[in-house]
Amino acid sequence: MGFGNKWSRHGVMSSSTELSAYMPETRKMSQGNLTSMLNKYGMVYVKPVNGSMGVGVMRVEKRGKGIRCQAGTVRRSFPDVASGYEAIRDFAGGKAYMVQMGIRLKKYRGRPFDLRIMVQRKPGGPWKVTGIAGRLAHPRKIVTNGSQGGTIYPASVLLPGSEALINRMKGISLRTVRRLHAVYPGLKQIGLDMAVDTQGRPWIIEANTKPDPCPFTKLPSHAALREIVSHGKAWGIHYKLKCLKSHRGR
Template structure:
């Protein structure tokens, strides 16, 4: 029996972001992302008022912090949230010092914050699964929504997020026909992203795109996961979706 070639995994979020930015057709879907320093923190907060800080290497939303700059009657104030804990600061220096004390990895990134759409007052994003199909072509095989737990800033299932059908999440924002068209748009975005990754890493066989929707329904690629967990799709009512994901993954050695 022939052994399947080992699948490539790309762990650095910074490297994955750079891969996306090379492709002109993908740049508009990538939030401004830089390496964290005091200078980039100041610049990004001045530009966007809300940003996310996260480790370059990491999974399940661990180490992610939401940082904000606010103009109050008392002047400029800063705050960040890690987990369910929120802390406030009166100066950028004190904010940065506290962020530094929270860091568990050497390199952290800072990313433009996207104000996520909400479902029952809880933030949600979308995971798109893209896989090499048995014919050797990239195919977007599944999508699922992830609803953040109350008071949480991340939507990951392992951090308390609730897997939910995307149609359920979007029905308050779009008509059924608009949801269908939007699904097709995200499927194309998923395949384009996978092809771009395969140019640099030809042994990548699957990716999971984490997509944020802003208030204008523009999709933003928050992250590309080259080792996406297929288990979450078992939570969907339509069990044929998970069966397809697992069938494809088994064919290329992903499970």
């Protein structure tokens, strides 16, 4: 059995009264939805329904009557939403996209970051948070993924003195995976991307059902990596662990 795509998983999580407060508003991509979301939030993220490693993600910001789009390190401005939407459609190449409320992320050394939280279970065992890694965005990019040149830090470095918040996010992660497991009973692991906004509020960005534990190879301690690999092996899952583009935080 499959585990849906980003759009369907978002719907499963958003429909939970336990999780809805942590879910950024997300709609299917259309010119009308892009316009209304920009009017409401000023900044949104446009991302593929089926995607991974930050590929195809675009940030769109309102600029007066026009908009500015950034994908990777490339920025383009458009005089109105209609012309920007057409360019985004060309960029999408016919793939299904969704538009998500923009979150003003906390920053470290002037760069936004989020957290990758691994939640796994062994056959017959309970769900467990096996690792948390902080991901700092490449200085010229909008996504935090290590595969896009992000830098990996322990969560405690990016969120100093926030043990209570980190523990709260662990609890949210466990509630999230239990909700998803109820709908997708074959689920064995998720990599939950969570962020903290400038007001200190946690958000669930997305749940990845084939998570790449590469970020954990860049942490000073490999305790989490060993735990993650052990849980994967219990299901016959073997990770490549080749992380050529991410960096270890200094």
